Structures are given as C-alpha cells and as structure tokens.
Amino acid sequence: MGDRARLAFRPGGLAVRARLGGATWLAAQGASRVKRVEVAAAVLRRDDGAVLLGQRAEGTFCPGYWEFPGGKVEPGETPAQALVRELAEELEIAVAPEDVLPWVVREHAYAHAHVRLHFFRIVRWSGEPRARIHAALAWVRPPAMTVAPLLPANGPVWKFLALPERMLVSGVAAMLEAGEPLAGALERQEDALVRARALGSVLVQVREPAALAEALVRRLRPQLGPEDLLVLNGEVDAARALGTGLHLPQRRLESLSRRPDLPWVGASVHEASALHRAEALALDYAVLGPVRPTRSHPGTAALGWQGFEEIARGASIPVYAIGGLGPADLEDARRAGAHGVAGIRAWWSQVYCDSSPDSDGLSPAEARR
Numbered sequence: 001m002g003d004r005a006r007l008a009f010r011p012g013g014l015a016v017r018a019r020l021g022g023a024t025w026l027a028a029q030g031a032s033r034v035k036r037v038e039v040a041a042a043v044l045r046r047d048d049g050a051v052l053l054g055q056r057a058e059g060t061f062c063p064g065y066w067e068f069p070g071g072k073v074e075p076g077e078t079p080a081q082a083l084v085r086e087l088a089e090e091l092e093i094a095v096a097p098e099d100v101l102p103w104v105v106r107e108h109a110y111a112h113a114h115v116r117l118h119f120f121r122i123v124r125w126s127g128e129p130r131a132r133i134h135a136a137l138a139w140v141r142p143p144a145m146t147v148a149p150l151l152p153a154n155g156p157v158w159k160f161l162a163l164p165e166r167m168l169v170s171g172v173a174a175m176l177e178a179g180e181p182l183a184g185a186l187e188r189q190e191d192a193l194v195r196a197r198a199l200g201s202v203l204v205q206v207r208e209p210a211a212l213a214e215a216l217v218r219r220l221r222p223q224l225g226p227e228d229l230l231v232l233n234g235e236v237d238a239a240r241a242l243g244t245g246l247h248l249p250q251r252r253l254e255s256l257s258r259r260p261d262l263p264w265v266g267a268s269v270h271e272a273s274a275l276h277r278a279e280a281l282a283l284d285y286a287v288l289g290p291v292r293p294t295r296s297h298p299g300t301a302a303l304g305w306q307g308f309e310e311i312a313r314g315a316s317i318p319v320y321a322i323g324g325l326g327p328a329d330l331e332d333a334r335r336a337g338a339h340g341v342a343g344i345r346a347w348w349s350q351v352y353c354d355s356s357p358d359s360d361g362l363s364p365a366e367a368r369r
C-alpha cells in the first residue's frame with residue numbers, strides 16, 4: 001500500500017489522515033495524536049459454513065474476547081501479506097496469496113488506538129489450525145453465536161456473515177410480460193429458488209409490482225430454510241407487513257437520510273458515490289453492477305471485473321456483483337472482492353452456468369425468443 005494522504009469527515013471536525021505504511025497517526029481537530037493501526041483479519045470458513053474464532057489470551061488487549069485470527073500490518077507489508085504471515089504464526093496454517101480474498105474494511109475507535117481492520121475471506125488453506133497465541137479456538141456457524149464476548153469492532157462483521165453468497169432476484173413480472181401465464185411464472189420462479197438452494201443458502205430479492213410481490217413472497221416463503229433471507233424491493237411498510245427485509249433501488253437510496261428500521265436493508269448501486277451512501281446509512285449490503293453488458297441497460301457501461309473491484313475495494317459493507325452473472329461466476333466475484341453474485345435469468349435456466357453477457361436483462365420480446 002503506497003503512502004497517501006486522505007481527507008475524512010469524522011465527528012468533531014475534519015480530520016487529515018496521513019497514512020504511512022502499517023501503523024499511522026491521525027492529526028485531527030481536538031485529537032492531536034491518536035494512534036492509527038492497520039490490522040488484517042481472516043474469516044476462515046469451512047465447507048459446512050463454520051468460521052474460526054480465537055479467544056484473546058491473558059496479558060493482551062481485551063483478554064477473553066473473541067476475534068478473527070490476524071494481527072497488525074507491519075511496515076512494508078500489504079494487509080494480505082500480513083495476514084498470510086499472521087496465520088502461519090498464530091495458527092500454523094499455510095494460505096496461498098491468491099486464496100486471500102478481500103471482503104470488507106471496518107474502522108473502530110478504541111481508547112488505545114483507531115484501528116482499521118482489513119477483513120479477508122479464506123476458504124482454502126493447508127494444515128489444521130492450532131492455537132499458538134490464542135487461549136482457545138472455536139468453529140462457529142453464523143448466524144448463531146456460541147462464544148462471547150466478541151471484540152466490539154466485530155459485531156457488524158458477524159452479522160454480514162449471515163448473508164448468503166447467492167442472491168436470486170425475482171423476475172415474475174418479466175415472465176408475464178413475455179406472455180407466460182401467472183401460474184407458470186410463479187412455478188418457474190419457485191423452481192429457480194429450489195435449484196439455487198441446492199447450491200447453498202440464498203438471499204431472495206422480490207422485485208415485482210406490489211400485488212404480485214405479496215403473492216410471490218407467500219409462494220416462496222415455504223421453500224426457505226433458516227439460513228435463507230428474503231428482501232422486498234418495495235416500500236418500507238410493505239416489507240414490514242410481509243416480515244421481509246428491504247432492498248432499495250439507487251434512486252431511493254439517494255433520497256433517504258437514515259436507514260429504514262428493518263433488520264435487513266440493502267441497496268442497488270451503480271457508482272462509487274452511491275456505495276458510499278449505502279455505507280453511510282449503515283446498510284447491510286450493496287449490489288453493484290452491471291459487471292457485464294445487459295440489454296436491459298443499453299446506455300449503462302459495463303464495469304467489468306476490474307471496474308467492479310475499483311469501486312468495491314475497501315467498502316465497509318459486503319458488495320454483491322450483478323449484471324449478466326450467475327452462480328458459475330462466484331469464484332471470479334470473490335476474487336474481485338465481492339461478497340457474492342446476484343442474478344435473475346441465470347437462475348431460471350436449467351443450466352446453472354448460463355452466464356452469457358445477456359443472460360440478465362433481456363427485454364420481454366427477447367425473452368420470448
């Protein structure tokens with residue numbers, strides 16, 4: 001990471017951050033020498049979904065608290081390099097650099113320092129983790145929490161881990177426009193959900209006109225398991241009445257001054273400023289795209305994976321990739337820093353790996369062909 005200076009707003013005034021390698025100092029109005037620490041932390045996730053937590057040992061900061069394995073970034077290291085080193089030292093496991101997947105970056109002001117935590121997800125490693133510096137290790141499967149307390153900065157991160165990696169966006173209205181009867185369209189949508197669930201937990205975004213949305217929620221809900229989530233792309237009151245979370249289109253996000261009071265709230269974003277808005281409102285996730293060209297947004301330039309990565313990098317909330325994507329793109333999405341993939345038409349197809357550029361966003365006439 002190169003040296004650079006950043007301007008940032010924080011309670012109490014304008015802060016000028018001079019970031020110099022690993023540990024840095026913040027000069028701010030009213031706080032002349034606040035220590036800044038860059039930390040790399042790992043979400044090591046097993047195939048069964050369980051995540052590794054370590055209990056901080058006696059004689060360290062916050063003894064007895066549980067944390068994600070990791071530690072401070074040393075001068076000259078990138079956060080990813082620091083993590084590979086820390087995991088070898090702390091757990092005696094080896095992780096290849098390409099398996100360190102950027103995820104979210106969180107900041108937290110402790111009394112002793114202002115820490116910036118670079119979280120990475122790791123799903124491949126070699127060796128069996130051993131507690132070299134922790135008092136104990138535990139595999140815990142989100143959203144349940146079987147150990148306590150977590151370090152204060154980690155609460156939102158644990159909540160994010162309950163978000164499935166696959167988001168299924170509904171498309172019943174488009175099927176109806178394409179001439180499909182209602183019963184057939186609902187059935188096809190339900191089939192898509194069943195197939196998606198065969199791959200793992202799913203976040204379902206119901207995006208339909210109000211009356212249809214309600215019918216679809218009722219239809220899909222019995223198919224959902226305890227680890228699946230349902231969000232309504234619609235009004236706050238409707239989401240509350242249906243007992244779903246809420247998904248905001250970018251234009252609604254821009255008009256909000258505070259987060260709607262629902263347990264799960266996310267938003268669609270198409271550019272960095274909108275993502276920053278979603279972060280400022282402390283939403284639970286954002287959906288960024290289009291990654292590939294889609295016919296439904298002919299005027300919108302596709303971001304490509306590089307464009308996606310540039311906008312999503314350093315986000316404080318998980319970011320899904322969307323736009324011509326399907327479940328077969330999950331690996332690429334993770335490497336680009338995405339939490340997961342969101343798709344519409346790729347899920348309807350019998351073939352999972354339908355990730356052609358136009359598999360998402362066909363016009364009704366095109367869908368008929």
Ligand SMILES: Nc1nc2c([nH]c(=O)n2[C@H]2C[C@H](O)[C@@H](COP(=O)(O)OP(=O)(O)OP(=O)(O)O)O2)c(=O)[nH]1
Nearest residue numbers: 039041061067068069070071072108115151153154
């Ligand atoms: N490793 C880790 N640190 C966390 C997490 N959450 C959180 O707030 N922190 C904070 C606690 C500390 O202020 C800082 C990590 O410092 P540390 O003392 O563990 O770093 P280290 O392993 O390099 O230890 P040392 O050099 O001080 O011996 O980040 C987390 O989930 N994992």
